Amino acid sequence: MTNYSHTLDAQPQTLPVGKVVCVGRNYAEHARELNNPVPSEPVLFIKPSTALVKLEQRIAIPSQFGVCHFEAEMAVLIGERLTTCNEQQAATAIAGVGVALDLTLRELQSTLKEKSLPWEKAKAFDGACPMSAFVSLQNIEDLQSQQIKLRQNGELQQNSNSADMLTPVLPLLAYISQFFTLSPGDIVLTGTPAGVGPLAAGDSLEISLGDQIKVKTNVVIKGF
Numbered sequence: 286m287t288n289y290s291h292t293l294d295a296q297p298q299t300l301p302v303g304k305v306v307c308v309g310r311n312y313a314e315h316a317r318e319l320n321n322p323v324p325s326e327p328v329l330f331i332k333p334s335t336a337l338v339k340l341e342q343r344i345a346i347p348s349q350f351g352v353c354h355f356e357a358e359m360a361v362l363i364g365e366r367l368t369t370c371n372e373q374q375a376a377t378a379i380a381g382v383g384v385a386l387d388l389t390l391r392e393l394q395s396t397l398k399e400k401s402l403p404w405e406k407a408k409a410f411d412g413a414c415p416m417s418a419f420v421s422l423q424n425i426e427d428l429q430s431q432q433i434k435l436r437q438n439g440e441l442q443q444n445s446n447s448a449d450m451l452t453p454v455l456p457l458l459a460y461i462s463q464f465f466t467l468s469p470g471d472i473v474l475t476g477t478p479a480g481v482g483p484l485a486a487g488d489s490l491e492i493s494l495g496d497q498i499k500v501k502t503n504v505v506i507k508g509f
């Protein structure tokens with residue numbers, strides 16, 4: 286159940302709402318801050334369409350599963366079907382670029398990781414992917430030189446550049462499409478830089494990508 290729909294260049298989009306394919310540990314600094322090894326190839330996971338909500342609306346986090354972390358990430362909206370594609374095909378299939386939060390129930394994730402169980406409950410729950418409106422690719426000068434910032438109650442917590450991705454967007458899409466066909470309306474989250482941290486009810490957040498996207502939102506407890 287989601288009332289989410291895509292917005293591109295301030296227009297509502299008819300592209301369907303699909304899955305969200307995410308990459309873990311795509312910035313070395315972030316892998317290190319969580320004491321994870323820097324991976325030799327992308328770590329992939331999926332959030333279902335039911336995880337999508339609009340970032341511009343307030344963010345409702347669950348309270349019964351422990352700490353919920355923010356992870357600000359560059360997001361790519363897919364406009365054309367990609368199966369085992371190359372980087373050139375990936376480039377022409379990008380419909381838009383946005384910024385998302387990969388909400389993560391960090392304590393639950395740690396417990397699952399300790400037991401070598403999948404992460405889904407910690408990252409794919411309802412509302413786990415607040416997503417901004419997208420801007421089309423021609424309005425973004427260079428995908429790999431976008432500053433990603435997150436301010437929490439005015440404090441700058443995340444401030445890094447997409448230049449630091451271990452696997453840049455186009456090779457990432459090509460890699461993903463070897464495992465999962467990307468369909469029009471799917472979204473790819475490209476990993477979070479360092480500086481992740483816990484959210485609390487009443488937090489105000491300001492998340493930006495380059496000079497094209499800036500979103501203000503705030504945090505409430507789900508169900509209140």
Ligand code: ZN
Pocket residue numbers: 307308309356358387476477
């Ligand atoms: Zn993430």
